[in-house]
Amino acid sequence: MEKSMNCLLRATNLTKRFSPQDPPVVDKVSFTVAPEEIFAILGPSGCGKTTTLRMIAGFERTDEGSIQLNGKTLECPYTHVPPEKRGVGFVFQDYALFPHLNVLENVKFGLTGLSKSEREYRANDILELIGMKAFCKRKPHELSGGQQQRVALARALAPKPSMLLMDEPFSNLDAVLRQSTRNEVRRILKEARMSAVLVTHDQEEALSVADRIGVMNKGKLVQIGTPEDVYYRPRTSFVATFLGRTNLFAAQASGLEARSEIGTLMLDKPARGDVMLSVRPEHLTIERATPANSSNSCGLICSREFKGHDITYHVRMPQCECIVHTDNRMPFSIGDNVVVRPLEPAVVLEHEDGRASLTPSFMQETGDPYKPL
Amino acid sequence: MISKRTLSGLPPWYFLLPAVFVGISVLMPLVYLVIRAFDGDWSQTSELVLRQRNLILLKNTLMLTGSVVLVTTLLAFPFAWLTTRTNVPGVKLMTLLGVMPLAIPGYVLAYSLLGVGGTNGTLAQLFGIVIDRPSGFWGALLAISLYTFPYLFLNLRTGFLGLDPSVEEAARSLGYSSRQILFRVIIPQLKPSYLAGMLIISLYVIGDFGAVSLMRFETFSYALFLQYESAFDRVYAAWIALMLLALTSTILVAEYKLLKGLSFYRIGVGSARRTKITELSSWGIGLAWTYVLAVLTAAVVIPVVTILFWMAQGVDPFIWNSFGDAIRNSITASAPAALLAVFFAVPLAYISIRYPSRMSNYLQRFAYLGYATPPLALALAFIFFSLSAVPFLYQSLALLVFAYALHFLAESMGPIRSALYQAPPRIEEAARSLGVSRFRAFWLTTFPLLKSGIVAGSAFVFLSAMKELPITFILSPIGFETLAVSVWGYSAEAMFAEAAPFALSILFFSVLFVYLLFAREWKKA
Numbered sequence: 001m002e003k004s005m006n007c008l009l010r011a012t013n014l015t016k017r018f019s020p021q022d023p024p025v026v027d028k029v030s031f032t033v034a035p036e037e038i039f040a041i042l043g044p045s046g047c048g049k050t051t052t053l054r055m056i057a058g059f060e061r062t063d064e065g066s067i068q069l070n071g072k073t074l075e076c077p078y079t080h081v082p083p084e085k086r087g088v089g090f091v092f093q094d095y096a097l098f099p100h101l102n103v104l105e106n107v108k109f110g111l112t113g114l115s116k117s118e119r120e121y122r123a124n125d126i127l128e129l130i131g132m133k134a135f136c137k138r139k140p141h142e143l144s145g146g147q148q149q150r151v152a153l154a155r156a157l158a159p160k161p162s163m164l165l166m167d168e169p170f171s172n173l174d175a176v177l178r179q180s181t182r183n184e185v186r187r188i189l190k191e192a193r194m195s196a197v198l199v200t201h202d203q204e205e206a207l208s209v210a211d212r213i214g215v216m217n218k219g220k221l222v223q224i225g226t227p228e229d230v231y232y233r234p235r236t237s238f239v240a241t242f243l244g245r246t247n248l249f250a251a252q253a254s255g256l257e258a259r260s261e262i263g264t265l266m267l268d269k270p271a272r273g274d275v276m277l278s279v280r281p282e283h284l285t286i287e288r289a290t291p292a293n294s295s296n297s298c299g300l301i302c303s304r305e306f307k308g309h310d311i312t313y314h315v316r317m318p319q320c321e322c323i324v325h326t327d328n329r330m331p332f333s334i335g336d337n338v339v340v341r342p343l344e345p346a347v348v349l350e351h352e353d354g355r356a357s358l359t360p361s362f363m364q365e366t367g368d369p370y371k372p373l
Numbered sequence: 374m375i376s377k378r379t380l381s382g383l384p385p386w387y388f389l390l391p392a393v394f395v396g397i398s399v400l401m402p403l404v405y406l407v408i409r410a411f412d413g414d415w416s417q418t419s420e421l422v423l424r425q426r427n428l429i430l431l432k433n434t435l436m437l438t439g440s441v442v443l444v445t446t447l448l449a450f451p452f453a454w455l456t457t458r459t460n461v462p463g464v465k466l467m468t469l470l471g472v473m474p475l476a477i478p479g480y481v482l483a484y485s486l487l488g489v490g491g492t493n494g495t496l497a498q499l500f501g502i503v504i505d506r507p508s509g510f511w512g513a514l515l516a517i518s519l520y521t522f523p524y525l526f527l528n529l530r531t532g533f534l535g536l537d538p539s540v541e542e543a544a545r546s547l548g549y550s551s552r553q554i555l556f557r558v559i560i561p562q563l564k565p566s567y568l569a570g571m572l573i574i575s576l577y578v579i580g581d582f583g584a585v586s587l588m589r590f591e592t593f594s595y596a597l598f599l600q601y602e603s604a605f606d607r608v609y610a611a612w613i614a615l616m617l618l619a620l621t622s623t624i625l626v627a628e629y630k631l632l633k634g635l636s637f638y639r640i641g642v643g644s645a646r647r648t649k650i651t652e653l654s655s656w657g658i659g660l661a662w663t664y665v666l667a668v669l670t671a672a673v674v675i676p677v678v679t680i681l682f683w684m685a686q687g688v689d690p691f692i693w694n695s696f697g698d699a700i701r702n703s704i705t706a707s708a709p710a711a712l713l714a715v716f717f718a719v720p721l722a723y724i725s726i727r728y729p730s731r732m733s734n735y736l737q738r739f740a741y742l743g744y745a746t747p748p749l750a751l752a753l754a755f756i757f758f759s760l761s762a763v764p765f766l767y768q769s770l771a772l773l774v775f776a777y778a779l780h781f782l783a784e785s786m787g788p789i790r791s792a793l794y795q796a797p798p799r800i801e802e803a804a805r806s807l808g809v810s811r812f813r814a815f816w817l818t819t820f821p822l823l824k825s826g827i828v829a830g831s832a833f834v835f836l837s838a839m840k841e842l843p844i845t846f847i848l849s850p851i852g853f854e855t856l857a858v859s860v861w862g863y864s865a866e867a868m869f870a871e872a873a874p875f876a877l878s879i880l881f882f883s884v885l886f887v888y889l890l891f892a893r894e895w896k897k898a
Contacts, residue, residue, distance in 0.1 A: 059802050060381050083805040084814075090806035096799035100821045109817075110807025159807060 008163060008195050009033040009056070013065035016051055026051050027219035028065070033163065033195055038186065040198045040210035041221075044242065048219040049199045050093075053165050056197065057090050058083035069162055089156030091166040095148045097140035103127070103151050104136040110159040126154045130188060146177045153185065157192060164189070164196040170205055182209050203243045207231060215239045232280070233268065237349050240278040247279045247322045253348065261319040263297035266345040277346040282325040286313060289337040301336045315340055380798055384728040385811055388720035395717045396739040398779055401762070402754035403618070403746075409757045410611035421609050426596075427616065433510075434592040434620065437585070438578045440514050445522040445574055446567075451664060452522075453529035459651045461661050465895065468530070470665055472891045474672035475523045476883040478840045480583025480857070481876050483516040484864035485676035487587060488683060495679045512588035519672040520584075521577050525570035527894055532566030565632060572628045579620055580747035582843040583857075587864055593617045594843070597749050601847065611757070614750035621745055677880070683873040695854060696874050703855040706770060706845070707838035710777035711785075711831040717778065718785040718830055719823065723815075726793050737786075744783035751780055752847035773848045777838045784837055785830030788893065792826025793819070829889060836886035840879050856882075 009032060016026040026048040033039045041049045054060045056067055058074065058081060066076035069088070074081045098106050104123055111119040127133045130150045140148055149169065156164055169185065170178045186209050189196055200206050206213050207227040214224045215238075223235040234240035237248055251260035253271035258264070260277060267277070289298050299317040306328075313324045315338060322340060332338060383389075411418065452471040455461050477485075489495045490506035497503045507515055536559065544558045585595045593613055600610040653661065718740070725737040743751070755776050759767040766772045796819050804814035842857040849855065854862075856875045863872035 057802070057806055059805075082811070083802065084808045084810055086806075087808070088806060090803065092799045092803060094797065094799060096797055096803040098800055098803070098818050099797075109804065110809075112808055155803070155807070165806075 006034055007032040008035045008037075008070060009197070010068045011052075011056065011065070012067075014052060014055055014062055014067070015064035016048070016055060016060060017063055024048075024063070024219055026055070029216070029219075029221050030065075031214050031221060031224055033197060036190075036193050036195050037211045038189060038196045038198060038209060040200060040206035040213045041216055042200055042203060042206040042213050042242070043216035045201055047216045049201075049216050050167055052216070053167055053197060053199045057088055057165050058086050087159075087162045089159070089161035089164040091149075091152050091156050091164065091169050093168040093171060095140075095152040095172075097148055097152060097155070099140055101139075102136065103132060103138050103140070103143070106140070106151055107136075107155050107158050109155065112159075123158060126158045129157075129191070130154045145173050146181055149173065149181060150184075153188065157188075157194065161194075164194050166196060166198040168200055169198065170200070171202070178205070185209065207243070215242060217242070233347055234278055235350050237276060237278065240347070240349060245281050245323055247281065247284070248349075249277045249279065249320065249322075249346070251275055251277050251346075256345075258346065260346075262299075262317055262322060262340050262342075265342055268345045268347050271348045276349045278349055279322075279342060279344075279346045280325075281312065281323040283342060283344040284322065284324045285326060285341050285343055286315065286324050286330065286332065286338040287341060288332075289339050293339050297340050299338060299340060301332050301334050301338055304332070304334055313338075379729060380727045380801070382728075384724045384733070387812060388724050391717055391720045392724050392733075392736045395721060395743075395779065395782065396736050398775070399739045399743045399746075402751070402758035405758040405761055406611055406614055406618075406750070406754040408761075410608065410615050412611075413608045417608070418612075421612050427613075430591060430593050430596050430613070431616070431620075433590065434579060434594075437510065437513055437517070437590065437592060438575050440510075441518050441521065441578045442571055442574060444514065444518040445525045446571075448518065448522040448668060449525035449529055449570070451661070452526045452668075453533055455661050455665075457530055457533035459653050459657075459661070461653055461658055463662075467662075467665055468895065469891050470669050471526045471530075472523045472887050472894070473669065474519055475890065476880060476887045477520060477673060477676045478583070478842075478857075478879060478883060479517050479520040479581055480587060480842055480861055480864070481680075481879055482520050482672070482676055483512065483584040483587040484860060484869070484872055484876060485679040486512060486516055487864060487867070488679045488869040489675060495682045499682070508588050509590050510588075513585045513590040513592075515671075516584040516588065517578055517581055519668075521574045524573045524577075525567070527890075528566045528570030528573075529563060530894070532563040535566075536562055568628060568631055572624065575624050576621065576745050576747075579617065579624070580749065580843070582749055582846075583861055587861070593620065594747060594749050597753065598843070598846075601749075601753065607757075610753060614747075614753050617747045617750045621747060625745060679869075680873050680876045680880070683869045684877065686870040686873075688870055688874055692871050692874065695859065696878075699854050699856045699859050699875060700878060702849075702853050703839050703857070706773050706777065706849070706853075706855065707835050710774045710781065710838045711835035713774060713778035714782045714785045714834040715789070715827050715831045717782055718789050719827065721782075722786055722789045722793055723819075726790065727798060740782045740786055743779040744781070746780070748780060748841070748843040749847065752776060752844045755848060768848075768850045770850055770853070773845065773850070773853075776844050776848050777841065778834070780841075780844060781834040781837050784833040785827075788826040788829035788833070789823060790826075792823045796822040829893065832889055833886070836882050836889070839882040840886075 011032070012030050014026055014029040015024050017024045029048075029052055031039070041052060043049045051060060055062050055075065061080055062075050062077075064077065067074045069086065073079055074086055098109065101109065104127070107123040107127060108119050111122055114122065124133060124136070127136055130153060132147065132150050132154060135143060135147060140151070143151065149172070153169075170181055173181055182205060198206070198209060210227060212224065212226055213230050215222045215230055217238050223230055223239050225233070230239060231243050234243065234246075240246045240248065249260040249262060249265070251258035251265065251274075253267060253273060253275045255270050255272070256267050258267055258271070258275060258277065265277060265279070286301075287293065297317070299315040299322075301313050302316045302321070303314040305312040309328060311326050311328055311330065313326065313332060315322050315324060317340070324340060413421070452467070456464050456468045456471065461467065486507045490504045491497065492503055494504075494506065506512075540562070541554055541558055544554050549557065579592075580594060581592075582594045582598055585592050586598060593616060597610055597613040597617065600613060601607075721737055721740050724733045755772060756767070759772055800818040801814045804818045805811065809817060840857055842861055845855050845858055846861070849858070856879050859875040860872050860879060863869070863875070
């Protein structure tokens with residue numbers, strides 16, 4: 001898909017420094033977005049994702065690299081198309097609704113070059129699409145967070161931009177609202193056949209809304225792929241741990257098998273020598289230890305989180321500790337002797353520069369691979 | 374990280390240009406002042422600079438400044454404490470009364486103090502009591518202190534309101550008594566707001582001309598005026614102005630050094646809980662209100678009664694003709710000045726908040742420099758500047774308006790800045806992503822949100838210019854008498870009845886000023 005000619009937005013080697021002595025906030029970031037595709041840039045705060053988005057919108061100049069939209073160059077070291085000439089919609093984290101204008105006026109703001117009746121018609125049309133028509137006379141401060149969010153979306157969609165950029169669009173909503181708004185926004189974008197770049201630090205949000213995800217860390221895009229791709233086949237330990245909980249094991253690989261701290265594991269691709277493996281907690285299961293099955297994959301349950309639909313167990317093994325998700329029909333208690341068994345092949349991780357890695361960098365920093373990020 | 378309040382890139386030229394223009398306009402006249410001061414030959418110059426009279430002027434100016442600071446501190450502290458930290462009834466009224474003395478400008482107060490005493494004064498005529506007319510140091514001290522203490526009161530009030538109650542509770546839990554907390558926790562935290570208020574008052578005393586001239590107390594400003602009026606020796610006038618500026622700079626630098634490193638803003642988020650208040654007994658409440666009313670009597674009631682008394686003495690009909698002219702003149706100079714000041718203040722405030730940098734910081738300081746410059750020195754600098762550089766503007770209304778605008782620019786910056794702080798910067802980016810150009814994005818989104826700030830800012834400048842005396846005195850075109858100049862002129866010649874209608878109309882505009890100030894301050898609580 002990366003090499004497909006059918007691409008709407010192409011960002012090449014985007015680089016941005018805020019001060020010459022510091023490392024770049026955005027470092028040679030390249031990606032493409034296809035028509036009607038929702039692309040999420042996922043990363044921890046301060047990783048440069050918002051700056052990347054603002055460069056696409058034209059609010060920040062790039063130091064290096066170029067941006068093309070529909071084959072037209074918007075940005076390169078000698079060109080800077082101002083934001084108002086880019087035809088790109090932007091939804092801000094705090095929505096940035098015009099506080100002195102009502103909902104309808106906010107939505108009509110970008111509808112220039114149309115007759116009065118056409119503007120009215122188009123604005124009402126889009127308010128209908130997002131289900132806010134009843135509120136068109138309200139001022140922004142009279143709306144709830146979720147409603148403001150919809151209006152911001154409507155305002156950005158109204159002028160029919162080539163694509164939509166969204167900066168942490170759901171982060172100001174409470175947990176319950178976030179989920180429903182997410183589905184709603186995805187529905188609206190798909191219905192409007194609108195392609196979008198969305199920036200978020202919430203992996204669940206990226207996984208559920210986006211068609212493809214780019215995982216960003218310290219100014220660099222680490223991995224690009226479908227949600228399943230980045231979740232099940234993380235390229236590095238950063239991607240593996242940032243997209244949910246995982247178990248990282250140091251192992252000795254030979255071909256499609258490896259010897260690890262929890263016994264012999266199947267691998268997703270052939271490897272040789274010292275490798276770092278990632279196994280998702282739901283790809284492990286536990287059984288009661290019996291004299292028949294006990295081996296070096298045997299351990300002791302040291303903690304247990306009951307979450308209703310599933311249970312998370314922490315199992316202390318002779319050389320490590322691992323997390324296992326099981327469904328709620330596996331009632332073990334703390335202190336039980338169990339055997340951990342893999343359900344899927346383990347994923348061989350690369351070092352961030354492409355080499356097979358032994359110790360992930362974050363482990364050296366925090367010393368706790370299970371620390372929730 | 375992307376800051377919450379700023380925009381990236383360079384400020385647009387249409388904001389940069391007026392801002393730079395303000396900087397140049399403040400600096401250029403001062404440059405001409407220096408040029409003029411070095412006009413004379415060396416022996417003459419050194420004789421002027423080393424004159425013993427300069428030392429006396431310095432002693433007088435410093436003595437008056439120090440005494441006013443002391444007296445205003447004593448006057449303002451009880452007001453600030455009572456209105457923020459006690460259960461005294463009628464807090465809103467007391468706050469308003471604490472600001473009220475600002476409605477009686479120093480020279481009007483001086484005029485009324487002169488009108489009260491003497492064999493011919495209000496007291497003598499109404500009650501048969503003859504007191505000496507206050508004059509000299511004590512007269513100037515009284516008039517200026519009673520007029521300026523509200524500035525300190527407002528600053529201290531903001532300081533008291535900003536105190537975090539949990540810091541005091543922490544001190545108490547660590548075993549401190551109430552008295553120890555007062556001296557070791559509360560007062561140190563009030564230092565920044567006290568210093569800020571002190572700065573305003575010291576700058577005012579140094580620059581004051583009306584009260585000291587009516588009381589005939591020779592400070593730098595009064596000497597500058599006398600020198601300028603005698604008109605023979607402009608070089609000495611220029612030197613006095615320079616000494617005045619040197620004194621001002623010393624105070625600004627001292628303030629900067631003292632304030633450096635002092636920032637006691639509340640750490641943490643969320644709204645602070647209400648400060649714990651001191652319960653006053655009914656005795657205490659009675660004492661508090663007696664104090665407030667006594668100060669108010671001296672600062673407001675006596676001047677107003679005196680003015681009304683002299684009004685009732687009968688005003689010559691010929692005065693009413695010049696009265697109409699004076700009002701018209703005051704307005705024709707002040708209204709355009711208010712608009713011009715806002716025209717400069719919006720770009721300056723915008724650049725300093727949205728594009729903070731060393732340059733925008735300097736540009737903004739020029740606006741405050743125009744305010745800190747003693748008005749007589751500023752006016753004299755403008756005279757020299759216009760005579761040498763733009764002779765066609767010399768003694769023109771345009772120059773007066775321009776000088777007002779530069780001098781009062783800082784007053785309009787406050788409300789415009791706070792309006793800008795509340796306007797989210799992303800709305801301009803939102804507008805641009807919807808296809809609107811940079812300037813139109815500002816015009817359609819941020820500008821409408823600045824309206825209330827602009828109205829308040831221009832009102833401050835207008836009302837301040839209406840009562841402005843020294844700049845008007847020196848820069849107004851020949852025969853252009855304003856309300857303030859008329860009050861001063863008649864009072865200087867002890868024609869109290871003639872001065873009364875002018876003084877009364879000044880009071881009218883000053884009350885509006887006070888009301889505006891109070892309304893904005895009250896919202897802070």
